[in-house]
Amino acid sequence: MALFTDQPGDEGLPGRERGLAMAAVMTMTTMAVFDGSMINIALPQIARSLDASLGATVWVSNGYLLSAAMTLAIFAALSSRIGFRTIFAFGLSLFTLASVGCALSSSLDMLVIMRVLQGIGGAATLSIGPAILRSVFPNRLLGRILGLNALLIGTSTAIAPILGGTILSTLSWQWLFAINVPLGIIAVILTLRVVPNNPALKREPFDYAGALLSAVTLGALIMAADAFTHPGNDDLTTAVIFASIAILSGLTFVWVQRRVTKPLLPLNIFSSSRFSLAALTSLASFVSQGITFIALPFLFQSVYGYSALVSALLFTPWPIGIILAAPHAGRLADRYSGVIISTVGLCIFAVGLALLAMLPEHAQAWDICLRSLLCGIGFGCFQSPNNREMLSNASRENSGYASGVLAIMRTFGQCLGAAFVGVMMTIYAQSSAIHISLWLAVIATVLAIALSVSRLRGYKLAAG
Template sequence: MELFSDKPGDEGLIGRERRLAMLAVMTTTTMAVFDGSMVNIALPQIARSLQISSSDAVLVSNSYLLSTAMTLAIFAAFVKQVGFRVQFTMGLSVFTLASLGCALSSSLPMLVGMRLLQGVGAAAVLSIAPAIFRSIFPNRLLGRILGVNALLIASVTAIAPVIGGTLISTLSWQWLFIINIPFGLVALLLTQRAIPGKQSSGREAFDIWGGLLSAIMLGALIMTANTFSQAGEVGIDLDTLLTALLYAAVSMVSGILFFQRQKRAPKPLLPLQIFASSRFSLAALTSLASFISQGIIFITLPFLFQNVYGYSAFGSALLFTPWPLGIILAAPQAGKLADRYSAALVSTVGLCIFVVGIALLALLPEQASIWDIGLRSLLCGIGFGCFQSPNNRELLSNVSRENSGYASGILAIMRTFGQCLGGAFVGVILAQYSLSNGTESSFILREAQGVKVSLWVAATATMLAIIISFSRLRAVQKGAKGAQ
């Protein structure tokens, strides 16, 4: 297999060691994707088991996202202190032990606490996973390995709802966490054998104040979005607005202080010079806008399938599979194309396909067939698959290898916040279409209207991503002319 071939002048590890390191990273990625995809399905059962309300059960999902978002930037910088192997081992160990704690939880506070720890462990590994690929693979194969990684995520996303539904119906929700333990042990063994350690000697100063400010900034921003998304049927009242404004103000003030700190700190948490590359910055912004769109659609489609078209939860999961199937078909080929041609161009074409697919979903008729829904979702998956791995390659290849950990953290932050903001938009929109009481048919009509508005907002976010992506094509052309 070419991914493990060796050529003179190759950077990174030799082919045999490359294979084991890739397995360690991908096993951990599988755990994280399974965990995120399956837990949401189990929330109703968790609520019944712990005798809590549905709104309280949502904390099980949100606590994981919150702790992940708050610590991503910290771990992207902390890897400089300890190296890939130590941080990956620490994060994987915390994630695996916290999974056991989740399975043993008998109350909501204990389960939420374990989920917070899981999020910290996930941030430690997810913040550096792309950087590890950059470290162990030569630049000529970077697009392909990122394409294979996107293929893995899509495949796991496709089968996770089915496996989760099977585990919940035959065993219990605890098994969604127990399944992480054997995966974690295997990944730990592979990590010790294959993940590279610290490259430089000696310890560097760590920006503690920068870490605290970044955690407050990111956490408060997540809470701002969650405040709007949890407004519910009462809509956005004065108390909701004031709470959201308070969180936003905390996020803004801590953000200003964070960036001032980064300018003065001798060893900043996030070196601002990495944003000097316009191609890096534009790739990051493109990623943020596209994940806002994906976050909107991933939350909207279950409402469309179940509340509007009347499919069961299991049927809804099956209807969703064409999307990851499209990524499976497109991502590896897009990765190969990105190694041969302009990654920015390939990802821009993918976004154009993606926005067409979203528009077609928004234009679905009242009585849509399974094939009609599936084909439109498939087109979205193909477009996103063509976009994601080339865009990741563009972002990672426009920083030095020494700063790849920071770039990897930026990539994870863009993904997390994009999905979070997308979810917040859906919560606000659907709340506005669920304010009044009425018959079941009027509820379905309002729900359908809210879903369509959400999908058009997703299309707008994707158009913004296309505009940003087109602007970086000019940066690529200027760079090519400068090289001549």
Template sequence: MELFSDKAGDEGLPGRERGWVMAAVMTSTLMAVFDGAMVNIALPQMTHALNVAAPVAVWFANGYLLSAAMTLLIFAALATRIGFRPVFIFGLSLFTLTSLGCALAPNAETLIAMRVLQGVGGAATLSIAPAILRSVFPGRLLGRILGLNALLIASSTAVAPVLGGFLLSALSWQWLFAINVVPGLLALMLAFKAIPHKPALSGQPFDLKGALLSATLLGAAIMATNSFASPHAADHAISASVINWFGLALLSGIAFIRHIRRADKPLLPPAIFHSGRFSLAALTSLASFISQGVTFVALPFLFQSVYGYSAFTSALLFTPWPVGIALVAPWAGKLADRYAPSIISTAGLLIFAIGLALLATLPDSAAQWDIGLRSLICGIGFGCFQSPNNREMLSSVVREWSGYASGVLAVVRTFGQCLGAALVSVLLAVMVSANTIAQQNQAVRVSLWLAVAASGCALVFSVSRMRRNQ
């Protein structure tokens, strides 16, 4: 297989050793994707089993998301200073151990605490996973390995709800966490065996002030978007909460930018954004994930509230999207190794925007095959965009800054998806007063056109990048 073949002048590890690193990184990614997808569908059962109110149960999911978002940049910066190996092994160990803790949690308080710690472990691995792959694979294969990573994530996204439903019906919610333990231990063995050591950078103190400011910034931003996403987002109390969290995010963001511009060794070097290729690729990724976040929240309302499909059928109607990504992503990554990644990702964005427009113009009574076909087009477009764009971000900075680039990539993905979900919640709160099918239909259609607009912004950023690269 070409991924593990060696050529003269290749940087990174020899072919056979790359395989072990890839297995460790992709196993940890698989665990994190499955965990997020399965826990969300188990919230009603967990609420009943632990005898807690729904607002408390929401933190079974939000606790993980919040702690992960707050620590993504911290771990990316730490890995740049002390090496990928100790950060990845720490994160994977913590994720595996707290998975067992979640499975054994006797009450809601313990489960929330375990989920918060699990989010920290997940952030440590996910924030540097692409950077690890870049460090061990030669540049000529970077697009292909990122395409395979996208294939894994898409396939996991499609399979996770089915596996989660099976575990919930056959066993109990505890197995959603216990299932992580064995693959986690195997991934740890591979990580110890294969991920290379890297000596610590001398004279590189850790930027504690920058870490605190970045955690405050990202945590407040996520809390603000989650307040928007609350079912009571139109209430006065929630509105005040949104303003407070947004204000904190704004102040800490200003302080963070001022700090990294003045610090000698900042948490995130501002020079990384001096590259137009990197900045435009990051903006393109942010806009595209906002679009995807909007669509993933809006479509269930369309399928279930407007069309009247069951939750299971709605899940099946989603399947063509990740299938489209899985079909295209490896080939798109391979093409990105031979041709300009910006051209391939821009073409993918165009297909993605067309697919979203087709979803927004679905008739009031659409056949299932019609819905599936339009979703498949979206998946094909997103699969064609994602791995070339990720390659563009990672390859546009020096190899020593791969950890920083990987952390920024994780942040824009997480925040984009959260912001997209929040925008749909705001539209539903504003436009749906009598909770009629007609009002929900209108709100969903506006949301989908908002997703089209966000993908249009991504296209503008991507075309600008193409012009800059000429």
């Protein structure tokens, strides 16, 4: 209840309105997590229902990810010009309507188009969700609310495969999209009622060149990462082409941002070393998570011979660890240095990953679960304090941009992690590739620790 108690000098909304705004943001977060986790396990059923190949059906997932990635930075920039409430309500409405379209799709082409629209709606909300929480809650509660948000994500991640499997065993795949409709309607009503627009909207020209270049850069990176996950010379050639496009357009994007009067992404946001290091730390940590989430299903099913259901259950301790750690870490980050707490969390995460990489040839399920639980606890200790560090080191007027950077780091960290696993699968035999990938995750986490430790210079334990 402390989240909704008012104190003199509090920024943001009064207590009751905070709760309603939080409900709107977290409802959309739950929808996004459920949508990603449940749709992937439904791909075989979708392929059979729509008489499509599995290869083509993968675009049900890829179309969503690609469109979301290409528009994250654009919506983060538009939020300062149009307002948080307008962008969030638009994204929610589009996501909900596209969910209706997905449920009614009679062909794969129609379903992919609806998923692309869903991705655009998801990007509009995810790019500014943390910024809305910052604008709604006072700084003294920022770590606590971000920890609660991480708790929600962890809980949703744990429940989604079970809920998805239950729905698919009793109903058709269309219901995976239909359940978004009532949730979306409720979230839109709450958004229009209580979510604030930015205090001072900027009436300034939009950077169309920057928007195009950012979309090309982020989209090409996603396509390169996807190509790397499929072994084969043609796929590697495609990956190199897309990676080259991403590098060229990315460099051009930076060049343009330095020269336009009102850039899509103000580069001065990175002038704060604490913000920049928090962003890089987040990127490295999500590379580790991306590697692990791709490598472990192969390890569980192809090496240890577990069924798909058991493999999903073996993942459960990871989000449970986040559930146990994230709220406490967020609350502590409001009182003490979030940098220290997040660094400790990364160290625990690195130990858990190393233990997973050293799993014996015939590992027992309980042994796997304990090691995964340690990873989840470490990641839960790291994530919310680090997110607080990013958001609190950007001005309130730049909170939309900071929120967009946070979403981009998460998305591309996971994509790069998947790409690393794809490369290892191309070069090595499957068992060796899995273990090498897990050690790469450990290395990426050690890099994240080094970046995080570099922030400790001159830091005091008590938060200022």
